Amino acid sequence: MPVTRPLLFIAVLAALAGCDQETAGSGGGSWGGAATVITAQVELKPMVDEIEALGTAHANESVEIRPRVASLVERVAFDEGQMVQQGDLLIELENSEIVAGLALARASLSESRSIYERSKSLASTQAISASNLEQLLAQVQVDEAQVEGARARLSNTRIRAPFAGRVGLRRVSPGSFVDTSTIITTLDDVSRIKLDFSVPETFLTVIREGMDIVAHSLVYPEREFLGAVSSIDTRLDPISRSVQVRALLPNQDGALKPGMFLTVDLRRDRGDVLVAPEQAIVPEGTRQYVFRVEDGKVEKRPVTLGRRIPGFVRILEGLEAGDEVVTEGTHKLRDGSSVETLPPQADDARPATGG
Numbered sequence: 466m467p468v469t470r471p472l473l474f475i476a477v478l479a480a481l482a483g484c485d486q487e488t489a490g491s492g493g494g495s496w497g498g499a500a501t502v503i504t505a506q507v508e509l510k511p512m513v514d515e516i517e518a519l520g521t522a523h524a525n526e527s528v529e530i531r532p533r534v535a536s537l538v539e540r541v542a543f544d545e546g547q548m549v550q551q552g553d554l555l556i557e558l559e560n561s562e563i564v565a566g567l568a569l570a571r572a573s574l575s576e577s578r579s580i581y582e583r584s585k586s587l588a589s590t591q592a593i594s595a596s597n598l599e600q601l602l603a604q605v606q607v608d609e610a611q612v613e614g615a616r617a618r619l620s621n622t623r624i625r626a627p628f629a630g631r632v633g634l635r636r637v638s639p640g641s642f643v644d645t646s647t648i649i650t651t652l653d654d655v656s657r658i659k660l661d662f663s664v665p666e667t668f669l670t671v672i673r674e675g676m677d678i679v680a681h682s683l684v685y686p687e688r689e690f691l692g693a694v695s696s697i698d699t700r701l702d703p704i705s706r707s708v709q710v711r712a713l714l715p716n717q718d719g720a721l722k723p724g725m726f727l728t729v730d731l732r733r734d735r736g737d738v739l740v741a742p743e744q745a746i747v748p749e750g751t752r753q754y755v756f757r758v759e760d761g762k763v764e765k766r767p768v769t770l771g772r773r774i775p776g777f778v779r780i781l782e783g784l785e786a787g788d789e790v791v792t793e794g795t796h797k798l799r800d801g802s803s804v805e806t807l808p809p810q811a812d813d814a815r816p817a818t819g820g
Contacts, residue, residue, distance in 0.1 A: 499803040502794030504758055505745065507784045509737040512774065515730065518710075520662030520680065522725040525713075526628050526654035530555060533621040534563075535644035538637050543650070545635050549626045556637070556649055560622035567615035574608035581605050630654035631719075658714045658721045660692065662729050663707040671731065672697055678712050680727040690714050690721065740777040741784065744792040746770070755784065756791040756798050758806060763791060765800035 536558040543555045581601040587593045626632075633651035637643060660680060664672055672694060680690040692714035701708050712729070714721065721727075746768075747754045753770055756763040771779030784790070789806070791798065798804070 499761070499805045500794055500797050501805045501807065502756075502758075502791045502798070504789045504806045505742050505792045507739060507741045507780060507786060507788040507790060509786050510740050510777070512735040512738040512740070512772075512779070513732050515732050516664065516668065518662040518664050518729040518731060520660045520712075520727050520729055522714075522721050522723055522727060523659040523661060524630075524653035524655050524723045525657040525659060526630060526652075527723065528627060528652050530624060530632075530649045530652055531645060531647060532556070532558060532624060532643050532649065533645060534558065534618065535642070536560065536622060538639050538641045538643060541635060541637070541639060543632050543635070545633070545650075546631060548629075548631050549652070550629045551626055553626045554623055555626055555632070556624040558622040558624070558643070560619055563615065563618045563622060567612070567619055570608065570611040570615045574605070574612050577601070577604045577608045624649065626652060628652070628654055630656075653723060655716055655719055655721070655723065658692075658716045658723075659695075660712045660714055660727060660729070661709060662712070662727075663702070663705070663709050664731060666701055666706045666708060668731060669708060672708070672710055678729050678731070680712075680714060680729050682721070682725060682727050684725065685720065688720075690727065738771075739780045739784065739786060740774070741768075741780050741790055742792050743773070743776060743778050745790040745795070746778060747795050756795055756802075757784070758789045758791060758804060761803055761805075763798050763800070763802050763804055765798075 538556060539559045540557040541555075542557060543549060543553075549555070581598075581604070584593050584598055584601050630652045631654075633653070635650050637647065637649050641647075643649065674694055674696065676694040678692050678694060680692060682688070682690070692712045694710060695713045696711045698709040741755065745755045747756070747765075753768050754765050755768055757766045758764075766783055768783030769781040771781045773779075791804070794804075
């Protein structure tokens, strides 16, 4: 006997009602049943800000060796790449004319002194006036200055190292004509390296003179270069809002070269801060919410967020340490929903870091 249309319609409704009852009993929460969610606790974690600053290495002392007089190179007294001490002879210039000038100045001084000494013995007999004696004394002083000037010019023909360090490539040869614009070689003191880098103004309270730093170079990926901050600039860059910092790194083995790039890792400990898992945050428009669990029900609570850090976000307002919040299943909740919670996930014991 065929089934009439009204009876078929009633059978379909009964089947749908049975499916809905099964769904409600399965924990989906669509029809008032308790939703199954995963939760985590809001907790205090140590927060450390980390930045990586890029710095440039400079020699502790660096100079281009140039002559102070124009002449011919008579002798080169150094080898390229040689370590020299302060005062070591580097270049000797041809100086025969200057030596002759010094001899002439000495002869003139000797003569003027002799005349002055003879005249001074006659002053007691008034054989020479006091004014003439003063003129002779002035001539002696002029000749003394002439001798000192000739000695200085002669000294300038012997170019010496102004400080201990390593000389660079030689750019002149014996017989070359040089003047004050000629670069003979370079001299660098690399026993210590000056590392200049900049840090954001937010780190001004962290950076201080004497602070230990650790630098790394791509040339030596497995090596750490330890040093300390020696000085901090007195002004900030108005564009980048950063301050220039200089650190000194020991470099006894000469591994670091002027001009190398190094990275400096800086850390700022903010102490313990209140954080919640990022998955717990539910954005709605310009506001942020979390579902806080208490006595099997959830409360939709607005929160104020701070800095985001890997896996977590800092909570400034809205929660307290120990609060339990939903991290998975927020899409099926509303304020006041009943929930069944799974055990909280294992806490991440690592310190939270921010960049």
